[in-house]
Amino acid sequence: MITVIGSLNMDLAVQMNVFPTQGETVLGELFKTIPGGKGANQAVAAARLGSQVTMVGCVGEDSFGDTMRSILQQEQVNVDAVNKVSVPTGIANILVHENDNRIIVVPGANYELKPFHIDLVKEQIKNSQMVIMQLEIPVETTEYALKMCKAANVPVLFNPAPATNFKKEWMDYISYITPNETECSQLFGEDFEQLLKQYPNKMIITLGSDGARFYDGEHHIHVPGYMTTAVDTTGAGDTFNGALAHALVDGQSLDEAVYFANIAGSLSVEKFGAQGGMPTLNAVYARLGGFEE
Numbered sequence: 153m154i155t156v157i158g159s160l161n162m163d164l165a166v167q168m169n170v171f172p173t174q175g176e177t178v179l180g181e182l183f184k185t186i187p188g189g190k191g192a193n194q195a196v197a198a199a200r201l202g203s204q205v206t207m208v209g210c211v212g213e214d215s216f217g218d219t220m221r222s223i224l225q226q227e228q229v230n231v232d233a234v235n236k237v238s239v240p241t242g243i244a245n246i247l248v249h250e251n252d253n254r255i256i257v258v259p260g261a262n263y264e265l266k267p268f269h270i271d272l273v274k275e276q277i278k279n280s281q282m283v284i285m286q287l288e289i290p291v292e293t294t295e296y297a298l299k300m301c302k303a304a305n306v307p308v309l310f311n312p313a314p315a316t317n318f319k320k321e322w323m324d325y326i327s328y329i330t331p332n333e334t335e336c337s338q339l340f341g342e343d344f345e346q347l348l349k350q351y352p353n354k355m356i357i358t359l360g361s362d363g364a365r366f367y368d369g370e371h372h373i374h375v376p377g378y379m380t381t382a383v384d385t386t387g388a389g390d391t392f393n394g395a396l397a398h399a400l401v402d403g404q405s406l407d408e409a410v411y412f413a414n415i416a417g418s419l420s421v422e423k424f425g426a427q428g429g430m431p432t433l434n435a436v437y438a439r440l441g442g443f444e445e
């Protein structure tokens with residue numbers, strides 16, 4: 153069983169042929185409101201692969217919040233700990249252009265997730281095989297949850313995104329950390345070789361379409377990505393994290409799990425929207441076996 157403690161956003165996504173420059177107005181190609189938020193995305197990614205997942209977070213008492221909850225339920229994610237609060241549901245304004253995206257998040261209800269909400273799910277956390285967290289909820293809540301997981305001996309997969317407010321002392325509470333290259337440079341500096349050696353089998357740096365790398369205690373391991381044609385890369389990192397947690401809980405070794413997560417990530421970018429392309433287990437196996445589902 154996996155517990156995700158994190159954000160739920162309604163993504164307001166616009167696909168465009170050209171990003172506007174300052175003061176410029178351009179025409180977009182497509183607009184969609186799609187469920188997102190790094191927490192909810194990672195919950196859906198793991199659930200679609202077959203994990204039993206509980207989401208812990210906050211939405212507003214509004215239609216976006218209701219939609220977020222019901223979509224998660226449709227994905228078989230337990231939403232008993234998705235609280236309704238009197239602040240609007242978080243949103244993300246997403247501009248999608250070719251293989252690139254630009255995202256502005258307005259946290260809204262996500263910042264109402266407080267330590268007392270974590271206390272309410274203490275038993276759930278204790279019974280989890282893994283807890284997944286990101287950085288779209290308040291720092292005090294993140295720290296509180298990390299300490300609770302440590303005390304209960306529950307492994308934490310931590311995705312330090314967006315790379316703000318991270319505290320290095322949290323590394324003692326984290327079992328796996330998955331920065332991308334930009335987040336890694338911002339939080340830890342540029343010397344990846346040395347850094348990975350400092351955190352063997354713990355730090356996994358994601359490299360976009362190039363896959364991911366980590367240090368296994370003896371060697372630097374580069375797990376290559378699966379080449380595909382991307383429609384929308386939004387949520388690829390979230391798919392990687394949800395799939396990594398699923399595979400680790402399933403008992404796969406770290407290199408197997410990273411390989412599995414890369415394949416899941418490659419499938420996720422083939423459709424529009426953060427959750428649109430997140431694969432089922434069959435779809436991942438189909439690609440692993442080199443044939444289509």
Ligand code: RIB
Pocket residue numbers: 159161162163187188189190193243244255257288386387388389390426
């Ligand atoms: O990682 C992608 C997600 O980041 C989007 O769904 C958006 O809501 C932001 O949280």
